[in-house]
Amino acid sequence: MLYPVIAGYAAEPVSNAVQHVRFTIQEQSTGKALITPPDPGTEGNKYGFEGGRVVKIGQTYHWITTEMVDAPRWVKTKIAYWTSSDRSRWTRVRTLYEGTGDFTGKDERSSVWGPQMVFNKALNRWELYYVIYRGKPNVSGVPSTV
Numbered sequence: 001m002l003y004p005v006i007a008g009y010a011a012e013p014v015s016n017a018v019q020h021v022r023f024t025i026q027e028q029s030t031g032k033a034l035i036t037p038p039d040p041g042t043e044g045n046k047y048g049f050e051g052g053r054v055v056k057i058g059q060t061y062h063w064i065t066t067e068m069v070d071a072p073r074w075v076k077t078k079i080a081y082w083t084s085s086d087r088s089r090w091t092r093v094r095t096l097y098e099g100t101g102d103f104t105g106k107d108e109r110s111s112v113w114g115p116q117m118v119f120n121k122a123l124n125r126w127e128l129y130y131v132i133y134r135g136k137p138n139v140s141g142v143p144s145t146v
Contacts, residue, residue, distance in 0.1 A: 034088060041082070041092025046070050050077075053116050054087075055126075061087055064096065064115045064128065075111045075135035076101030079128075097130065105136030 037045065045067045052065030063082040070076040079097040084090045102110040111133040120127050 035082075035090050039090075041090070044069055047073050051114055055117055057126075060085060062117070063090065064117055066113050066115060070101060072101065072103050072135065072137075075099065075103055075133075077111050077113060079112050079115045079130055096128070099132070099135075101135070103135045103137060105134055108132060108134045110135040 035042065035049070037048075047068035047070075050066040050068060052063055054061055054063045056062075061084040063084070065080055065082070067078045067080045068074060068076070069078050077099045078095045081093040081096050082090045083093055096115075097112050099109055099111040100107050109132050112130055113133065114131040116129050118127050118129060119125075
């Protein structure tokens with residue numbers, strides 16, 4: 001679920017070489033999620049959303065997040081792209097990447113997580129970074145994502 005929290009930041013000079021960044025909450029939701037099933041775009045999203053980042057480019061908000069779409073939970077995932085003009089109504093644009101959901105430990109792209117958009121000033125473009133996992137059931141105390 002996407003809960004709205006608007007935070008601002010200010011860079012404070014600590015010394016000539018270092019800046020300290022302080023975040024302050026400017027606006028926070030009353031606890032109501034902005035996107036929940038059965039909202040449009042959530043079809044097939046069985047377990048909800050996890051993380052991601054919202055950035056504003058021009059007049060449009062862009063949200064790239066992990067969707068937990070099917071069993072096995074936390075393994076069958078997609079990285080999805082959503083947009084909004086007002087931070088209240090979101091439209092699912094498309095799936096960017098989809099994990100296979102393989103739970104045998106053989107596929108290193110069985111699960112995709114933690115998408116983060118970063119602006120590369122040198123190349124003047126946005127880049128997307130994410131984590132991939134090899135899913136595997138618990139065996140002799142080994143965690144389910146190895």
